[in-house]
Amino acid sequence: MKAIWKVGKEDPRRVVHSMKVGTALVLVSLLYLLEPLFNGIGKNAMWAVMTVVVVMEFTVGATLCKGLNRGLGTLLAGSLAFLIKYFADAPGRIFQAVYIGVSVFMIGALTTYVRFIPSIKKNYDYGVLIFLLTFNLITVSSYRVNDVWDFAKDRISTIAIGCGLCLLMSILVFPNWSGEELHNNTISRLEGLANSIQVCITGYFYDSAKQATEGDSSENPIYEGYKAVLDSKVKDETLASQASWEPRFSRYCHRTPWHQYTRVGAALRQFSYTVVALHGCLQSEIQTPKSISTLYKDSCIRLGEEVSKVLRELANSIRNKRQFSPQTLSRNLKDALQDLHSALKSQPQLVLGSRNGRTQTPKTAVQAVPHPHPDQKLEEDTKFSFSSVRNGSRGSGCQSVEHSRELTRKVLRPQMSMSAIISLEFSEALPFAAFTSLLVEMVAKLDYVMDEVDELGIIAHFEEFQGDEIVVTCEKPNINKPQNDLPSYGAE
Amino acid sequence: MKAIWKVGKEDPRRVVHSMKVGTALVLVSLLYLLEPLFNGIGKNAMWAVMTVVVVMEFTVGATLCKGLNRGLGTLLAGSLAFLIKYFADAPGRIFQAVYIGVSVFMIGALTTYVRFIPSIKKNYDYGVLIFLLTFNLITVSSYRVNDVWDFAKDRISTIAIGCGLCLLMSILVFPNWSGEELHNNTISRLEGLANSIQVCITGYFYDSAKQATEGDSSENPIYEGYKAVLDSKVKDETLASQASWEPRFSRYCHRTPWHQYTRVGAALRQFSYTVVALHGCLQSEIQTPKSISTLYKDSCIRLGEEVSKVLRELANSIRNKRQFSPQTLSRNLKDALQDLHSALKSQPQLVLGSRNGRTQTPKTAVQAVPHPHPDQKLEEDTKFSFSSVRNGSRGSGCQSVEHSRELTRKVLRPQMSMSAIISLEFSEALPFAAFTSLLVEMVAKLDYVMDEVDELGIIAHFEEFQGDEIVVTCEKPNINKPQNDLPSYGAE
Numbered sequence: 001m002k003a004i005w006k007v008g009k010e011d012p013r014r015v016v017h018s019m020k021v022g023t024a025l026v027l028v029s030l031l032y033l034l035e036p037l038f039n040g041i042g043k044n045a046m047w048a049v050m051t052v053v054v055v056m057e058f059t060v061g062a063t064l065c066k067g068l069n070r071g072l073g074t075l076l077a078g079s080l081a082f083l084i085k086y087f088a089d090a091p092g093r094i095f096q097a098v099y100i101g102v103s104v105f106m107i108g109a110l111t112t113y114v115r116f117i118p119s120i121k122k123n124y125d126y127g128v129l130i131f132l133l134t135f136n137l138i139t140v141s142s143y144r145v146n147d148v149w150d151f152a153k154d155r156i157s158t159i160a161i162g163c164g165l166c167l168l169m170s171i172l173v174f175p176n177w178s179g180e181e182l183h184n185n186t187i188s189r190l191e192g193l194a195n196s197i198q199v200c201i202t203g204y205f206y207d208s209a210k211q212a213t214e215g216d217s218s219e220n221p222i223y224e225g226y227k228a229v230l231d232s233k234v235k236d237e238t239l240a241s242q243a244s245w246e247p248r249f250s251r252y253c254h255r256t257p258w259h260q261y262t263r264v265g266a267a268l269r270q271f272s273y274t275v276v277a278l279h280g281c282l283q284s285e286i287q288t289p290k291s292i293s294t295l296y297k298d299s300c301i302r303l304g305e306e307v308s309k310v311l312r313e314l315a316n317s318i319r320n321k322r323q324f325s326p327q328t329l330s331r332n333l334k335d336a337l338q339d340l341h342s343a344l345k346s347q348p349q350l351v352l353g354s355r356n357g358r359t360q361t362p363k364t365a366v367q368a369v370p371h372p373h374p375d376q377k378l379e380e381d382t383k384f385s386f387s388s389v390r391n392g393s394r395g396s397g398c399q400s401v402e403h404s405r406e407l408t409r410k411v412l413r414p415q416m417s418m419s420a421i422i423s424l425e426f427s428e429a430l431p432f433a434a435f436t437s438l439l440v441e442m443v444a445k446l447d448y449v450m451d452e453v454d455e456l457g458i459i460a461h462f463e464e465f466q467g468d469e470i471v472v473t474c475e476k477p478n479i480n481k482p483q484n485d486l487p488s489y490g491a492e
Numbered sequence: 493m494k495a496i497w498k499v500g501k502e503d504p505r506r507v508v509h510s511m512k513v514g515t516a517l518v519l520v521s522l523l524y525l526l527e528p529l530f531n532g533i534g535k536n537a538m539w540a541v542m543t544v545v546v547v548m549e550f551t552v553g554a555t556l557c558k559g560l561n562r563g564l565g566t567l568l569a570g571s572l573a574f575l576i577k578y579f580a581d582a583p584g585r586i587f588q589a590v591y592i593g594v595s596v597f598m599i600g601a602l603t604t605y606v607r608f609i610p611s612i613k614k615n616y617d618y619g620v621l622i623f624l625l626t627f628n629l630i631t632v633s634s635y636r637v638n639d640v641w642d643f644a645k646d647r648i649s650t651i652a653i654g655c656g657l658c659l660l661m662s663i664l665v666f667p668n669w670s671g672e673e674l675h676n677n678t679i680s681r682l683e684g685l686a687n688s689i690q691v692c693i694t695g696y697f698y699d700s701a702k703q704a705t706e707g708d709s710s711e712n713p714i715y716e717g718y719k720a721v722l723d724s725k726v727k728d729e730t731l732a733s734q735a736s737w738e739p740r741f742s743r744y745c746h747r748t749p750w751h752q753y754t755r756v757g758a759a760l761r762q763f764s765y766t767v768v769a770l771h772g773c774l775q776s777e778i779q780t781p782k783s784i785s786t787l788y789k790d791s792c793i794r795l796g797e798e799v800s801k802v803l804r805e806l807a808n809s810i811r812n813k814r815q816f817s818p819q820t821l822s823r824n825l826k827d828a829l830q831d832l833h834s835a836l837k838s839q840p841q842l843v844l845g846s847r848n849g850r851t852q853t854p855k856t857a858v859q860a861v862p863h864p865h866p867d868q869k870l871e872e873d874t875k876f877s878f879s880s881v882r883n884g885s886r887g888s889g890c891q892s893v894e895h896s897r898e899l900t901r902k903v904l905r906p907q908m909s910m911s912a913i914i915s916l917e918f919s920e921a922l923p924f925a926a927f928t929s930l931l932v933e934m935v936a937k938l939d940y941v942m943d944e945v946d947e948l949g950i951i952a953h954f955e956e957f958q959g960d961e962i963v964v965t966c967e968k969p970n971i972n973k974p975q976n977d978l979p980s981y982g983a984e
Binding site: 003004007008014015017018019021022023024025026029030032033038043046049050053054097100101104105106108109110112113114116117118119129132133136137140141143144231233234273 | 495496499500506507509510511513514515516517518521522524525530535538541542545546589592593596597598600601602604605606608609610611621624625628629632633635636723725726765
């Protein structure tokens with residue numbers, strides 16, 4: 001009972017759709033119930049009722065796909081059946097039966113085999129099924145029914161009436177478009193990920209202890225944000241293939257951009273794997289002492305906010321059908337990365353403190369609070385992200401992430417020529433290193449998502465980007481001109 | 493044309509299935525073609541033909557699911573239609589039409605709504621559709637046809653004949669079981685992952701340069717191995733729900749273990765994300781110099797082989813329906829981890845070499861070959877794997893990975909109390925650090941897969957494990973008794 005209520009509450013369009021189906025069934029029943037209509041069509045009006053039951057789907061695209069498949073399948077089957085009957089008309093009764101049997105077997109086996117072909121299966125599976133159904137119906141009937149032509153004509157016309165009614169109901173009465181759903185799903189996934197990241201990063205610095213103990217119930221805001229993305233492949237592809245039947249967007253461009261939405265979805269899936277890993281950092285039992293992580297809190301939160309902002313900006317770009325400026329977003333991200341980098345670099349006394357503490361009490365080093373060397377960490381993180389990003393993009397068969405590598409490299413290259421000697425006691429600083437590593441990795445993967453959304457904007461002819469539309473709210477608070485710092489470090 | 497050929501070559505059972513459908517159609521057509529049968533059943537024999545077309549599916553489970561759904565739906569709809577007709581029988585013609593219209597609307601809207609409920613949608617979607625179809629057919633017909641009882645009886649009996657024929661054909665003639673397919677898929681995925689890992693690790697040490705340049709064509713052995721796992725969720729769940737209709741395994745246990753197969757699949761998906769990342773290391777442009785990685789080659793390859801061996805052992809366990817010994821497999825893995833750990837530790841001169849090189853030429857440090865400090869790397873790897881593993885298991889809603897953490901901790905704990913001073917020039921050693929990190933992470937995730945397969949063995953009542961069945965072929969070549977080493981390190 002609760003499940004029944006929940007289904008309607010989750011998506012009220014379901015209730016509307018149920019009403020629509022009920023209405024369509026009543027309307028099609030009138031063909032049979034009303035005297036004048038019944039006289040026109042006859043008792044084969046039942047075919048129309050069956051068609052409505054079978055064809056009426058939740059979205060316009062699905063209904064169109066099924067309706068056209070059913071119509072075309074019936075038409076083709078009718079034509080083929082008559083062709084075959086034409087050749088079998090001459091000789092005796094037994095020959096005719098054998099002839100029907102052979103053709104039923106041949107067509108049955110062939111169409112069943114054809115349904116295994118992926119391209120047929122994807123869009124025309126139902127059509128082939130109906131083709132086989134109608135073909136058998138007409139061919140077998142032709143053995144005993146003489147006016148098989150009338151029979152076929154009735155079937156085709158009643159199916160056409162049923163399909164027409166379904167299409168009218170779907171398109172005119174509160175239509176649900178598959179394309180729109182795909183569009184909205186993409187937007188809500190982008191925003192869900194943005195929320196996840198923000199809650200996750202804030203949680204890491206403010207109440208990671210609380211998070212770890214509360215367990216599943218408190219995870220919901222984070223988990224809810226990314227769970228829809230992880231296994232979105234089949235859903236996206238179904239919606240995209242249904243949407244490709246819908247007569248929208250065709251005014252704008254030659255190819256509808258639904259395929260590109262699935263590519264955005266694939267990029268988001270790759271991105272979401274990093275969010276899952278970040279969530280894992282939050283739940284790890286071994287946590288970096290607050291004293292350490294607090295030092296980098298602001299920069300990390302800022303970077304997380306920038307990432308969320310980019311995701312929201314992408315969501316808005318898709319929602320408003322307006323292109324975004326990859327340069328502006330990348331610049332902000334780069335600034336935030338630079339900020340984190342500066343923060344990590346600006347605490348050199350940590351290294352000394354750690355080393356002193358160690359040499360005095362080598363045996364209790366596990367209990368001692370270790371201090372990470374900031375540069376090393378960031379350098380490590382970046383390099384780690386290089387490899388991870390490459391695998392991400394390669395895994396899904398996509399091209400280079402040139403831009404992001406360039407971005408991260410630009411920020412971090414100068415450090416490579418810096419040498420220093422540090423102590424090794426990483427144990428408690430490492431969770432934080434993994435956390436920052438994932439943050440940087442996330443930035444690199446985000447770039448790949450940006451590329452795909454950019455591509456979508458071009459294919460779908462989104463409005464051109466207007467420079468003043470994006471309000472850059474995130475100001476760099478304290479950047480120590482790192483370009484000037486670097487040579488001095490190199491000479492250290 | 494090529495696609496048509498490929499479909500049959502990929503899976504010859506498809507050709508057989510096509511023949512089966514053709515044969516079933518011919519057999520059911522005989523009901524209409526043969527005089528004595530036709531006299532018995534009448535022209536409603538067409539319903540049986542239609543049933544065969546619609547119900548006959550590739551696997552026994554799917555056919556059973558559809559057949560039973562169709563049968564039950566028809567039966568229930570017939571009963572309900574008669575109940576409703578019973579109440580509407582008395583008054584005038586117009587009232588009757590209105591009554592029929594109202595009931596068509598009510599039942600239409602209700603059943604459409606019910607189809608949105610997830611538990612109904614999963615197993616009974618087709619049944620509800622047929623229920624609606626038959627209900628409308630009988631109710632609407634009852635307005636003009638007087639012998640609606642005969643009509644309903646014919647429909648039910650012909651559908652029963654059609655379903656029965658389909659079931660006989662599916663079960664008796666070259667049956668394809670969904671459960672068997674799920675079983676085989678799980679085995680082949682385990683083996684695919686095992687191959688991926690082996691090719692990947694060997695490739696990393698022997699021809700990573702070649703791999704990087706050859707691009708997509710040479711990736712196939714690795715990519716082929718894991719791609720089937722990544723998006724297996726929907727396929728697994730469909731097969732499991734079809735398999736739950738199949739009358740197998742019910743002799744052994746109260747609950748069929750198909751649900752557990754999907755859990756093994758989920759664990760494998762989590763595991764495969766690490767393999768994807770490992771593959772990424774192979775493709776990274778920045779590679780650790782051969783001089784460094786060669787030192788740890790044997791240990792890494794051994795660990796990779798152990799992981800592959802465990803996966804193959806799990807595959808064999810499922811294939812032979814024989815339980816495996818988690819202890820033995822864990823011990824081998826632990827030995828291999830220990831081996832890698834020893835190898836990383838046994839090259840201490842690297843640290844000195846690196847530091848000397850650095851202090852002499854601080855400005856050319858980027859060109860100099862950097863040497864990783866082994867302990868630090870492994871320590872880092874382990875800690876990294878802790879967090880990743882936790883997130884993996886949490887992401888899929890599963891419980892603790894106690895065992896693996898215990899395992900990795902046991903091996904690596906002693907190091908934590910060790911202190912050392914090393915140089916910082918990580919740049920080129922880091923890709924290798926990421927690689928080893930992923931290897932260790934993989935071991936931890938593997939444990940989660942082992943848990944699920946173990947659980948499967950218990951639920952499905954696999955044969956008990958026989959101590960001598962597993963041949964431990966992998967001998968430890970040069971383990972320096974690390975248990976004895978550790979106290980001395982702690983006192984260092």
